[in-house]
Amino acid sequence: MSEKVTIKVNDNGSYRIKGDVELVDSEGNVFETKSSFSLCRCGHSGNKPFCGGTHKKIGFESEPRAK
Template sequence: MSDQLNRVQIRLKENGSIRIKGIVDIVDADGNVIETKSDFSLCRCGASQDKPWCDGAHKSCGFTAPEGVVTK
C-alpha cells in the first residue's frame, strides 16, 4: 500500500469537532480493534450524547475553540 493511501488528516474545526479524514482503527483499552472507520468527527466540546462521536451538540452548547490542522 502506498504512503498516500495510509495518510490520515486530522482537522480541528473552529468551534467544533475533530474531523478525521482517512481510514483508522478504533481500539479498546487493550489495543483490540473494535471498529474500522473512515471520514468521521470526534467530539471535543464534551456535549455529545454519542461520545466519542460528534452529534452536532457543539453548535448549541456555546463551545468555542480555534481552527487547526494536523497532518501525518
C-alpha cells in the same frame, strides 16, 4: 496502499478524521468507523467519542490555532 490520514481541528467544533484509521478505547475495544468521521471536543455529545453536533447547541468555543 492506505490513504494518508488527516485530522482537521474545526473551529468551535469537532476533530474531523479522514483516512484509514483504527479507533480504540482504553480497554482495547475497537470502534466501527468509516473513512471519514468526527470526534467530539466539547464533551457533550450523546454519541461519544463521536461528534453529535451538540457543540453548536451549547455554543462551544475553542482556540485551535497553532501558535
